[in-house]
Amino acid sequence: MNRQIKQIFLVILDVLFINASIFIGYFVRFSWKIPSPYLTIYYRSFIPISIIMIICFSAFKLYKSVWRYASIDELISVILAVSLGTFLSFIFGQIAKPFIGNRLPISIYLIMWALTILMSGGIRFLRRIMASVEMVPSEVLKKSRRTLIVGAGDAGAIVVKEMKKHPELGFIPVAFVDDDEGKKGQIIHGVPIVGSRDDIEDIVTSKDIDEILIALPSASLEERQKIFKICSNTGCHLKTLPGIYELIDGKVSVNQIRDVEIEDLLGREPVELNIDEIAGYLENKVVLVTGGGGSIGSELCRQIVRFSPKKLLILDIYENGAYDLQMELNRKYPHIDKEVIIASIREKNRLEDIFSKYKIDVVFHAAAHKHVPLMEANPKEAIKNNVIGTLNLVECADKYNVKKFVQISTDKAVNPTNIMGATKRICEMIIQAIDKISNTEFVAVRFGNVLGSSGSVIPLFKKQIREGGPVTVTHPEINRYFMTIPEAAQLVIQAGAMAKGGEIFILDMGKPVKIVDLARDLIRLSGLEPDKDIKIVFTGLRPGEKLYEELLMDEEGIQNTKHKKIFIGKPGSYDFMELKENIIGLYNKLSCSDEEVFDSVEQLVPTYHRKKN
Incomplete structure (x- = not known):
């Protein structure tokens, strides 16, 4: 079903829900015996009310949202759209009294408001619910890893939500651990918080954990290293989110999950650089x-280009590493003038030519x-x-x-x-x-x-x-x-x-x-x-x-x-x-x-x- 047909289908459903909610309100108000004058009011006003409500729905972009990814923001949009539509319908009834005989009773507007949110919102969130319980192919499930998440904060909540939304990533979130005792026993996105870092080894055994994810980007490097050490004793495959200083925009994403490396166990707090002092000479x-194609030389080049040199010269006797670095820097810093020079520092005449040029x-x-x-x-x-x-x-x-x-x-x-x-x-x-x-x-x-x-x-x-x-x-x-x-x-x-x-x-x-x-x-x-x-x-x-x-x-x-x-x-x-x-x-x-x-x-x-x- 293409996008336009889906939108038309939703509009038709919304019109049906709006009018059904009015009738249900009548039945509730009049105990299934609706007086004929009120039916006349409905017949004269249901078209304007429907139009007002659909316009409000459109204004809040309810026909453009991708509902399989619906969240609290979309729920708020539904509530605001229905609230505005109901209010404007009431204003219409007041203004149009001379033409339609009277407006709907206030109780009908309130019931219409509540039931329209329930029905129009429900049909939309049904798509979100269906997406969350879609069958996962058996081959994906076989490859999925039972995962313990260390850190029941915002970062942990985000990645668990993403894991559940995208089972093809191969994570099955089983449990959280967190050192905040007040969180123990609580549930985040259906995943329980079952203990603290001291319980990790027991939890790994009791819950048959394959993988541990350390979701503590705001923790100090020293604190993260202590947890890495504990987790490394479990025999599980370890993954982590980068530290907050490594995140370019400070936002956590499931795409940033990476393996724990030895650098995480031995690394230190990030270097503080005097940017102005460095820029002054580069x-x-x-x-x-x-x-320049070696381990230290290539990293020097990566750091130097950040300070906008007039020209970066990458000199090496071995062409492969220098070429790979040049391609990398061309891709990331196309505006920086750079050149690879294949030469040996043993040959002074060649160096003379380079320095002179x-x-x-x-x-x-x-x-x-x-x-x-x-x-x-x-x-x-x-x-x-x-x-x-x-x-x-x-x-x-x-x-x-x-x-x-x-x-x-x-x-x-x-x-x-x-x-x-x-x-x-x-x-x-x-x-x-x-x-x-x-x-x-x-x-x-x-x-x-x-x-x-x-x-x-x-x-x-x-x-x-x-x-x-x-x-x-x-x-x-x-x-x-x-x-x-x-x-x-x-x-x-x-x-x-x-x-x-x-x-x-x-x-x-x-x-x-x-x-x-x-x-x-x-x-x-x-x-x-x-x-x-x-x-x-x-x-x-x-x-x-x-x-x-x-x-x-x-x-x-x-x-x-x-x-x-x-x-x-x-x-x-x-x-x-x-x-x-x-x-x-x-x-x-x-x-x-x-x-x-x-x-x-x-x-x-x-x-x-x-x-x-």
Whole structure:
């Protein structure tokens, strides 16, 4: 039935309901014996009354609403339309008395008002009721998950309503839990509130729950993490609504339900940025990001475009990641001028051409070889890329009057025990040395591991879990600092805004996390039990690997900044020409054996003590 026919059908039904309600009013008023004068009044006035009522219904758009989705708003519209129509019908009766003999009794108008709301509203809400009890295909029911909702507030109520409206989504809401004792025993959209967070494990067992949805977008991150931990012990698949700070418009929708990730268990409160300070050095500037297709580099690009640079240059030696990022940014930020440059930072002539052509204002240097075991086996490549590449970049930045240069460093540069950390420490030394003789502001930003970055343990663990295990951890006591990729990128950009030149900014990484605990959490988030469904195997420390990473060297000390998550290490004192001469000497050693290369690095970096496994 098309839309117009449905509207005509509803109009006919409304006319019948209006007139039936008048007759029922007559029967009630006159005990089934209607005096003939009142019938005459009805015959003379039913057409005008019907027209008045239909016009009022149309004015309140009762013929345009989609009634399978009717809610309290549509009910209010029905009541207002009938009320206005009844009032205008009464006014018509008063005015038309000389022509129709009299108006209807007031009691008839009141009965007509009540019965028309009941009948015209009822027929409309019948469609809503039918939609809510429509048969769900058996194959959908088989795939549906019995779901426990944590949080019986507005967000929980909204998602349960949507789950019931759209059974094809595969959720069967079974029960709520909420820490408000006053809510226990109440029912929301037919779903009972059966307990608090302390009861979750018992409820999962007693009600055969498959999935838990944490619907607490307004809760603090710390509070959400506590609940995640409780729920992760149940073996259920966990889903969540984003925190309120993640919601673009602050509104909750069933479409925003997502899996609980390890970032939810380890993440921290969102970063507070000084937008004006950042915009001051990025807005309308030409910005170069080296390693722009990598984990940190690509996130830096995503953050930078928000501040309307004049041009964003994405430099990488690997085309695939850079191309994917370019397509993403073209789609989301078509108005921003951006360009991908395929180049190696090892080739200084190519860098000279780039800096000369684009008149770059700001550089974020994220290009580096970073995998510790691989670089232990290939130390010459680590030196060529990390050290020589950085030296090439800083000299070009100095020569072509770049305003600000931000070097991405790592906690592995502190008292390094591996060649990757040692090369990153040399990069920090280069930054601090050249800053003393250059008009460019050179700074380094040091932080630990980022969750989910290429080559980190998270993607490896997920892959091992998908394959049925075992999950491999090098040592039961090994721990690492972690932060999310967006948090790291935002703090790097903020540190760049605060830089005056020569600083090593150290990001607050929070508390270190045991890698074995991380593995267990990931296994539980996959709905499996550690050491039962998925084994954890300890393989021994890899070449150059530490049990505990550090963020600060003893001689650096630490200074607070105006940002609570950013600190400054005491600047080192290095002569650039002397350091460059030593680096050239190191480069000349690359034709020698790996052992001689390791020895030369130890001479250049006093804090480097090679760990042999």
